[in-house]
Amino acid sequence: MLLEVKNLTTEFKVKNGTVRAVNNLSFGVNEGEILAIVGESGSGKSVTSLSIMGLLSDNGKVASGEILYRGEDLLKKSEDEMRAIKGDKISMIFQEPMTSLNPVYRVKDQIMESILTHNPKMDKKEALKHTVDMLRTVGIPSPEERAEDYPHQMSGGMRQRVMIAMALSCQPDLLIADEPTTALDVTIQAQILELLYEMREKFKMSVMLITHDLGVVAEAADRVVVMYCGEIVESADVKALFEKPMHPYTLGLLKSIPRLEDESTDPLYMIRGMVPNPLHMPQGCPFSDRCDRCMDICRKKKPELRPVGDHLVRCFLYENGEETK
Amino acid sequence: GGSKRASSGASGSNSGTVALKDTFTYAQGADPRGLDPAYVDDGESAKVMCNIYEGLLKYSKDSTQVQPCLAEKYEVSADGMTYTFHLRKNVKFHDGTPFNADAVKASIDRQLEPNVSDEMPYASFVFGSIKAKSGVKEVKVVDENTVEIDLFSPETPFIKNVAMVMAAPIASPTALKANNGNLNEKPVGTGPYKFVSWDKGQNIKLVRNDDYWGEKAKTKNVVFRFITENSARDIALTSGEVDAIDGISASDVSQLTGAGDKIFSADGMTINYMAYNVTGTKFKDVAARKAFSQAVNVPELVKSLYKDYATPATSIMPFFMNAGSKDVKSTSFDKAAAKAGLAKAGITSVNMITYSNPRPYNTVGGQVLAEAIQGYLKDVGVTCNIKTYDWTTYKSVVQKGDYDVCFYGWTGDNGDPDNFMNLLDDPDPSMNVAHYNNPDYHALIGKGLTTAAGADRDKIYTQCEQKAADDNVWLVISHAKNLAAYSPKVSGYYYHVTGITPFAGVTVAK
Amino acid sequence: MEENKEIAETSSITVGLEEKPESIWKSVWDSLKKNKAAMISLVFIIILVLVAVITAIFPGVLPHDPYEQNLAKSFAFPNAQYWFGTDQLGRDIFSRILVGTRVSLSVGVIAVAVSLTCGVLLGSIAGYLGGKVDTIIMRLMDIMLSIPSILLAIAFMAALGQGIDKAIIAISLVSIPEYARIVRGEILSVKQNDYVQAAKVIGDKNSRIVFHHVLPNVMSSIIVRATLGISSAILDASALGFLGLGVQPPMAEWGDMLGRARNYILSAPYAMIFPGLAISLSVLAFNLLGDGLRDALDPKSRQN
Amino acid sequence: MSEEVLLDVQHLKKYFVVEKNFFGQPTSLLKAVDDVSFQIKKGEAFGLVGESGCGKSTIGKMIVDLYTPTDGKIIFNGTDLSALSKKDRRKYCKDIQLIFQDPYASLNPRMTIGDIIAEPILTNHLRPKNEVEKRVEELLNCVGLSGSYRNRYPYEFSGGQRQRVGIARALAVEPKLIVCDEPVSALDVSIQAQVLNLLDDLKEEFNLTYLFIAHGLNVVKHISDRVGVMYLGKLMEIAPKGELYHNPLNPYTQALLSAIPSVDPNNRKKRIVLEGDVPSPIDPPAGCRFCSRCFKRMDGCESFDSILREVSPNHHVACKLYEQAGPGEAEHDKKEA
């Protein structure tokens, strides 16, 4: 296993208390696989990735748990050691291509910075050449010229390509992609996803793909982790998950998306209510308020994540290893 | 006028053994307006100019008695209309031009019609006006070293005017020609110091004139620095940035002496007064004016406002200008009488106008003075509404005459009593702020002008003063002392009654 | 931006929707209450206001008559009788500072009120109407802004003459452009908001849109500016007073007291230290309160 | 749905001036909407899709009078709105309403929900004052919110709830036509469905007509009857929903459809990936706007007039491929599953 997250809990201090954004989270990423993490806004996807990268904002900290990269706990590493890993072994691309590049530096300078940081011996000329190569690899036309551009001179799709080029410039083992296509147009979204698959093949790396779009998951992922309110509610191989979603939340999500194939004019399936406030979590299962199949116990106790068939599910319906009807 | 003055000036302790600095730095409150005696009217200019220029005559060190200077002697004709000056020989201007009768004529002629210009504030005061047939009629060059000046009518003050630092000094005719007749920026005279440079707002530097005809100046360089704020000057002196300062406020004296600095204090030629508007509604009657005057305890007021650095006034002129001053009887403090008198006159409120800036005759500024008087009048049930204006505005406001009482003052120019007393006879309301107009008084002034200097003349002016006191035209408040402070290392410093500061005798120990 | 919205969404839900609704001002107040510095300042300002009002209504509470001179006791060192000493005319500095509160506060408040009104009016017209009107108004403001305000104020004072009313006019005049600019900028940005467009779509008239939708949303930044503006008006007034252009005697004004005492800093430093402290502390209080208000009015901080 | 046309947009254009010379004359134009015509029938939901910046919102804003058209007509119920004076135009406010994309920015944060909904009623004098409150409650219930929320402020609500308030505000004037400008794109998946269902229900209940603007074809599909596809200020294709999804004719529509990932890991399709980005709408090239990215580009596209032609009944396409084509000859592309 390339990366293993064990019992990760991340908390934020806010005005009125402490928000537990990620709660006792455990999962792993295998060499060469695409692991998708899905969940609604605020379910803790980004916080998980930021915890791995050690990029949490000042008011947040990992309260407990381990993050093992090739067996070594990243949380125990010094700042310098972490810096050597970030951008080199594990790199990350972000949701907002429009704002994730520094507006005052040329594209080439930003990519070269990454290369030179991790290859201090390389001279500038060489780094520039490598930069142009990377830009070409991610499909930027006439890369020599575009390398001289400032980010604002590029479209969103181009910027996301630049971000990818930058993330891949040191050939990382693991790429964390936090909703890399959400902010982009449909046709551009397709381009970027296509590029990601290509790059994965080319660089033989693992990808942790964060998204809230189940379509993207179905298209791209090998395995899926579904998060809700900072916890994993279900996790399985991608085919298994889409064939037989177990957790009522996963099921709801899948049913509520309008599908192209769907010809009926029936109303869409709706998940009732809203995500609870992280400061006022319900006592029992966080989904209990919105669940169609909520039982008494759900409101009182928190279910455990347990294996059910080839899934891991956190629901009292599967208390006995199989669905209770 | 005679003079008997208590001078606590810097005693010239001629300790020849002490090593001397070659620079004397003096701080005053403002830049001179200019350095051409014909073009300026302010004390700050005078202090600098008196070191560069000389006139035909000069005042003696501690009075306004005239003494020879560039003229070795002079004669007045019997009718008092012709003055003949015998000039000193072998004197050169700083630019090398020889000093002679032509130079004298040039210096005076430029201030006579038709050459005189608007910007020459003292020209008519010193030399009169040909149009108005007063003052100088003609300057005649008798020979290289003799000049004859003819007047239109006998004028006793003329000889004092010739010793003034304004208008009267003789400037180099070559320099005048080279600078379009205006030496404001490039003064050239015959004095003990030569002009070096003037950095506006900062300083003026002078250097010793080594070709001086008389005793050479003792210190090589003189620097005048311009520091507006009183407190800033005080600090500059205590911290050793400058060697001497003037215009210090009375309340800082103890601080300065405490720091080891010395104070120079001598009666100044000033009067600080409050004028009643005698043509106004409230103070038409002498009785009302008298009652108001009685309400103010002048000695107490002066003591607290000016500490020991102004003398409570009992008459218009300081004693040293006119021995008779002491005999003048003025209205004195009487609270009960004041209350009764004011009630009788039906005065319950008074409009006062005053100026905000400190003036040479009133170092605390008109506002503080007005407030103090406001306080006294409150005790007798009269409300004073004070309106304060800065000096610029004040002069225009005064002109309009829209007040019951106003504050004003006067600094003497030449030590002649006419220079003071003539104020109450001036037809111009901006000079004669009380709007006083009395035929008897007018007659006295006219007589004084033509009477030859001496005891008889002094008596005439004493009568003037008594008349003004009886009529309660002014509430005379104080004669400011000329206050200056200098470091104990300085010797030979003095501040003349006319407000000038000749530095030729000053030394500064290292 | 994106993230804030999301945090906002998740956190806003549980405000137990059946509870009594909470007005915006109450929540601003709640969040202001947590800011210690702002609360201390607020208390200080309330005390200032009380002092100003009480000394005006019951001058008897003052330890001494602030206008009563006692020439015999001029420049008394601070002592049990005269806590802050006496000034040149022997007046009690402490009483004068208390009375001066009224002058400083009213200069601050009135000047801000006047300049704010004019500034808001000009800024709203320029910002909302745009086009030529905007250009003309803003050029005018540019002209005023390019003369240092203190010089402009001094010139106004020199022209108008001395007096507290004149000082207020001068200070108000010179601070109009700043308000106009701020309001215009805010209006331009609020104008872009969808809710303003929504108001147009439902058929609101321009005037209603400005007064109902635009201005109230600019209000919070105006309030903050105004609070900070009071502090700079107090500073400006004291600067004018210091230069001897402030008030007519015997009125007590802090800057004026300081300016007069300046000539005696060596002999009577207390005569300038205390008025200076009074100015600094009041200015500080208004600044801190303004900062606190800004934080409290910031929608980001209100969400939780 | 009747056959009566409620909204008829004819040759609508909107050009923004991006650069002026010293004398204030435009030197560069942004053609946000360039000669667009379509009709919406009473009771119909017309979907308008296209990528960011193609001019969808601009059309919507012209219809609700937030922008003044550069050229063209907007005929509502037989009246040409673009020819009316400002004052007369205002009378139509209550007939045409807009729902905004951003539920956070479209509600005045200083007003209570009740006031926000009451405002259009009062402005347009639709109810006597004393009935307004009742009406507000009614509207709130309509959009699935409790009437007791009336005194709350927008910041106390979630995005989905705010969008409901926005819908209630639009409904308050009892409009005939509602322009929905991406009403769900800012919402979470689970909330999206709630709002879409609500809009669907309301349409039935109040016999509304929708112009429904969206980014992607999947959202539009559920709600609209007919769909128009836009690209760079021009309409590329208009067809009834079923027709468009099963038989997209314009290559752009095809690409757009194929870009939507399917929710079935067993059916990972080969998608059409377009090259490059949408070109800038500033001084766009003549001819077919899509030709720089088109995978079926051929000679003459650069000079194609880009006019919609009816290829089969009710199916209009602007593409060189169908320039001469009658309905029968239309190239039937491989259908996307």
Added chain:
Amino acid sequence: MVKYTIKRILMLIPVLLGVSLVVFLIMRVFSPDPAPVVLGEHASTQAMQAWREAHGLNEPIWLQFIDFLKNAVTGNFGVSYYTNQPVSNEIMSRFPATVELAICAIIFASVFGVLLGVVAAVHKNTFADYASTLVALAGISMPIFWLGILLILLFTGTLHLLPSTGRIDPMLQPTGGTGLYLWDTLTSGDFEAFGNAVQHLIMPTLALSLYSMAIITRMTRSSMLDTLNQDYIRTARAKGITRRRVIRHHALRNAMIPITTVIGLQFGSLLGGAVLTETVFAWPGIGKYTVECIQKSDFPVVQAVVLIIATIYVIINLIVDLIYAFLDPRIKYSKEEG
């Protein structure tokens, strides 16, 4: 860019015209009559009338204004009423003092303001943050003149460390040159004079710059906090570069964009603050002189000074805008209006 600059310079003309008109109106229509001051204690009513006539003050105001404009265009601002010297001489002899002080102050304020602001932002909610916030609060709350006097009391009155007045010991004063003593003494290699000039500059600079420094500190702090929250900072951190480089290279560079505006604006307010500072420290500059001239109704001087200061102010704003372009590549001037 060149086109933009030219356009901006052209736009100065109406502003400066407006400034001239405003000052002209204030001075000539509303201000007190200069005659009594110019003519001094001995001014008679008649003399004053003659003087006004001679100086064209009896002409219709618009004629006076046109006259003034005509002369101003040729750089002739007339002659000071009070000293009879050409106004340009009077101003030029005092100008360097103010320029030197203002430059030192703005450098001091910028350097320390940015430094404190960055430290405060980077160490938010720590002692360093509170300390610099405190300094900033003190800076915006203390009247300049009071601070100046306190400094004098301390450094000159009590400690006798620094000179309280003037720019330099007059005997060390450099002659000729630019009038900027630091520059003049340094270029002529006169280090004693340089040291002396520095000593004189310390307190005025401190007093004048504290307010601006406070404003810059606050601006820097908030701008840095804002920037540090930006996505691209996270990107930079994800690259594995050092914290220091993130702050200096990525955050500060972006934060500088709004800070530059504030610094530009502060330069304007420094020119105003100079009035008070120069008064307190007897600094022979243009600010104090202008106040004196306003009070003396020396119209020609006031008109010229205000026009010059306004020009400087507007030019500084222009420069700030140009610096923007350098700092922020997103700005394209060709498309901007004003």
